[in-house]
Amino acid sequence: MAQTNNSELLKNPLNLQNPITVQVLGICSALAVTVKLEPAIVMAISVTVVTALANLIISLIRNTIPSRIRIIVQLMVVASLVILVDQVLKAFMYELDKALSVYIGLIITNCIVMGRLEAFALGNKPLPALLDGIGNGLGYGVILVLVALVRELFGTGQLFGCQVIPDWCYEHGYANCGFMLNPPMALILIGVVIWIQRAKFAELQEK
Amino acid sequence: MEALSIFIKSIFIDNMIFASFLGMCSYLAVSKTVKTSVGLGAAVIFVLLVTVPVNYLLENYILKANAFIEGVDLSFLSFIMFIAVIAAIVQLVEMVVEKFAPALYGQLGIFLPLIAVNCAIMGASLFMQQKEFPTIGHATVYALGAGIGWFIAIVLMAAIREKISYSNVPAPLKGVGIAFIVCGLMAIAFMSFMGIKL
Numbered sequence: 001m002a003q004t005n006n007s008e009l010l011k012n013p014l015n016l017q018n019p020i021t022v023q024v025l026g027i028c029s030a031l032a033v034t035v036k037l038e039p040a041i042v043m044a045i046s047v048t049v050v051t052a053l054a055n056l057i058i059s060l061i062r063n064t065i066p067s068r069i070r071i072i073v074q075l076m077v078v079a080s081l082v083i084l085v086d087q088v089l090k091a092f093m094y095e096l097d098k099a100l101s102v103y104i105g106l107i108i109t110n111c112i113v114m115g116r117l118e119a120f121a122l123g124n125k126p127l128p129a130l131l132d133g134i135g136n137g138l139g140y141g142v143i144l145v146l147v148a149l150v151r152e153l154f155g156t157g158q159l160f161g162c163q164v165i166p167d168w169c170y171e172h173g174y175a176n177c178g179f180m181l182n183p184p185m186a187l188i189l190i191g192v193v194i195w196i197q198r199a200k201f202a203e204l205q206e207k
Numbered sequence: 208m209e210a211l212s213i214f215i216k217s218i219f220i221d222n223m224i225f226a227s228f229l230g231m232c233s234y235l236a237v238s239k240t241v242k243t244s245v246g247l248g249a250a251v252i253f254v255l256l257v258t259v260p261v262n263y264l265l266e267n268y269i270l271k272a273n274a275f276i277e278g279v280d281l282s283f284l285s286f287i288m289f290i291a292v293i294a295a296i297v298q299l300v301e302m303v304v305e306k307f308a309p310a311l312y313g314q315l316g317i318f319l320p321l322i323a324v325n326c327a328i329m330g331a332s333l334f335m336q337q338k339e340f341p342t343i344g345h346a347t348v349y350a351l352g353a354g355i356g357w358f359i360a361i362v363l364m365a366a367i368r369e370k371i372s373y374s375n376v377p378a379p380l381k382g383v384g385i386a387f388i389v390c391g392l393m394a395i396a397f398m399s400f401m402g403i404k405l
Contacts, residue, residue, distance in 0.1 A: 027231040079287040102333035109329040111232040184394035191387030198379035
C-alpha cells in the first residue's frame with residue numbers, strides 16, 4: 001500500500017476501491033442527501049474536505065498518538081473539522097445547511113472518514129494520506145452525484161431546480177416518477193450501481 | 208399518551224434504517240446471521256438508552272444559548288461534545304459489562320467498541336437536539352424507540368439474508384448488491400406506516 005504512486009491514490013477510489021460500492025463505507029449519508037443534486041454536491045465537497053484534512057492531520061501526528069486512545073483522538077480531530085464545515089455552511093448557505101439537517105454532523109461518524117484514518121493515515125506519510133483522503137472523498141462524491149442525478153431528473157424532471165424535461169414530453173403523457181423521491185429508491189439505485197459496476201469488473205464480485 | 212406516540216413513531220414511522228438511513232454501514236456489514244445481529248441490535252438499544260439522555264442533559268443545561276453562562280451560546284460545540292460523550296460512554300459501558308456481565312460481554316464482543324462510530328447513535332442524539340423534546344423522559348422514550356426500530360430492522364434483514372444465501376443470485380449482485388435491493392424493498396414496506404397519524 002505504501003508504495004502505490006500518488007496518481008493511483010487519487011484514481012483507485014473512483015472505481016476499483018470506491019468507498020461506497022466496494023468498501024461499503026459511509027452509506028448512511030450517501031442515501032439521505034441524494035434527493036436533489038445541489039445538497040448532494042455540497043455534501044460530497046464537505047466530505048472530501050473533511051476526509052482530506054483529517055487524513056493529513058492524523059498522518060502528521062501519527063507517531064505521537066498512543067494506539068489505545070487513537071479512536072478518541074481521531075474523533076476529536078474529525079469533529080473539529082466538521083464543526084468548521086458546519087459553521088461555514090451556516091454562514092454562507094443557510095438554506096442548504098437546514099436541508100442537510102443532521103447529516104452534516106453525521107460526517108463525524110461517517111465510516112469513510114474513520115475507515116481511511118484507520119486504514120491509511122495511521123501508517124502513511126502526510127502527502128499520500130492527503131491524496132488518499134481527496135481520492136476517497138471524490139469516489140464518494142461520484143456515487144452521490146450519480147444517484148442524485150437520477151433521482152432528481154426522474155423524480156421531478158429538474159436538475160439544480162431548473163426544468164430540463166421539456167413541456168411537450170408531459171403533453172404526450174410523460175409523468176414524473178414521484179417514487180424516485182422516496183427513501184427506498186436511493187437504496188435500490190445504489191444496488192443497481194453496484195450491479196452494473198460488478199458486472200463490468202468481474203474481479204469485484206463476491207463469491 | 209404523548210410519550211407513547213413518540214415511542215411508536217420512532218420505531219415504525221421514523222425508523223432509523225428505513226427512513227433516515229442511520230447506521231447503514233454496520234447494518235450491512237453485520238446482518239449476515241441472525242445471532243450476531245441480535246447481539247449488535249441489543250448493544251445499540253443499550254448504548255442509545257444511555258447516551259441520548261446524557262446528551263439531552265448536556266444540550267439543555269450547558270450547550271443551549273444562555274443555559275450555562277448568561278449570554279453565551281455554545282451550541283456550535285454540540286458535535287464535539289456529543290461524540291466525546293458517546294465515545295466515553297461506550298468505553299465505560301464496555302468496562303462495566305466486562306466486569307459485571309461477562310457472558311453478555313462475550314456475546315457482544317467486538318460490537319461494543321464499534322458502536323462508538325455507529326451513525327445511529329450520533330444520529331439519535333442529533334435528532335434529539337433537532338426535535339427539542341420537553342423533558343428527559345421524552346428523550347429517553349425516543350432513544351428506546353429508535354433502538355428497538357434499529358433492532359427490528361437488523362434482525363429482519365439478517366433473517367432474509369440467511370435465506371438468500373441459499374438462492375441463486377446473479378453473480379454481480381451477490382453480497383452487498385442484493386442486500387441493498389432487499390433493504391430498499393423492506394423500506395418500501397415500511398413506507399406503509401408513513402401516513403399514520405398519532
